[in-house]
Amino acid sequence: MATDARGLTTEPAVRVRNLHRSFTSDGGVLNGLDLDIAPGEFVALIGRSGTGKSTLLRALAGLDRDVAGYGQIDVPDAVSVVFQDSRLLPWKRILDNVVFGLRGADAGERGRQALAEVGLAGRERAWPYQLSGGEQQRAALARSLVREPQLLLADEPFGALDALTRIRMHVLLRKLCEAHRPAVLLVTHDVDEAIVLADRVILLDAGVVDTDVRVELENRSRSDAGFAALRSLLLDRLGVAADA
């Protein structure tokens, strides 16, 4: 359990206990998973394909009503999801997409601010198809953050972007999370991305937490010795021989 600045124990933002989910009768995808995420904590979730990363994320997002299973999930009221595709509604202009479903007279103004924060000021009136892949994903981030979530769930949000855009998005996401302080669960395939972004990296295997490490690096550059050590540890647990 995390402690705040005064040394008091705080309630976790996310608490998962004994979570089971299965798509077929013969084997579960999640097999008794336990997980706590503290308020404002950035957790990256890695693991091989089919180890239950997305299943866990969808369970936390409440999008798995047709999946069999049981267990206990506590999440905050304000949860936002960023998907691998931006899911901007093609028939709404960018600003209308960002403030979609937002209530209050100042929704438009908040939407404009969120767009400015992700570097899309001036594109309010554009249609989604007029934006590049990276811009669309930034608009999707703005749509999530304008709702001031206590928990941000991101399912490989940069998976479809090119390497350069990815690096820019990493910087942006870090900045946004430091400003808004939501608890974050980021599902990714990319070990480097996990280490660069997260306070804590969790490696899922066979539907349970296999490795849970805190990233305490002064310098998050790939040339850092601590970075390389953490990277080879995680790659080793993933069953990949580290080349570093």
Add this chain to the structure above:
Amino acid sequence: MTATLHTPPVEAPRQQTDKRVVRRRLGPGHRIRFAFWIGPFLALAVWSAGSASGVIAPAILSAPWDVVIAFEDQWVNHDLLGNVLSSLERSAIGLSLGVVTGAVLAVVSGLSRIGESLIDGPIQIKRSVPTLALIPLFIAWFGIGQEMKIITIALISMVPIYIHTHNGLRSIDGRYAELAETIGINRGEFVRHIVLPGALPGFLLGMRFAVTSSLLGLVVVEQYNAVSGIGHMITLAEQYGQTDVIVVGLVIYGVFGYCADSAVRLTARRVLAWRQTLEG
């Protein structure tokens, strides 16, 4: 190793060369001005040439100028304007009723499994029954007046609206519904912001069918006890063997249908600006 710096030439070339690789275009390309009118004018030209050269005998099809004379005669002596207006009124009321009913039924049947089981079957059955065959029944139920005519037109135009709106709605990407669920909106907002705009392309295609079928319905219903309307005018002309008057009626039908369809297409181009398609 030495790095080579590539500096741009100091003097810009006088003549800007433009050498590029251009692929052969496979889509329809840029719009042509007045493109809508080219085909109909060509048809009119062929008709005129055929009549003038005698290839098309007046007994087969009246010449365009004879139709113009008949038009003038109908306008001055037989209240053509009144006929046109009463036909337009019938089809407009019938069409509006049909469009609203078709769209509402499509949304209910598209979004609810119970609605689908109640609505979809009867509409498919209605679709396979010819409207002409239903008219005697409608006369028995609603009498032979305006009511029967409007209900028939409404039913004719409802079917394409239902089919295309329903199909458009069901083709909406399920991921948008998932997004809406994570954003936490209610069902009304879901219909307004996702279902209706998503089904709009389908609805507008249905609209193109519906406007023309509402006009076609006129011909049928105005044969029954009508005292005005284009269909009534054609029925009378048929009895007196006035080919030119029949053609006047047909031309009016054609012009109405064409204008209505163009209006729907122009609207579609405007409201579907968010799409990037070959329509351009």
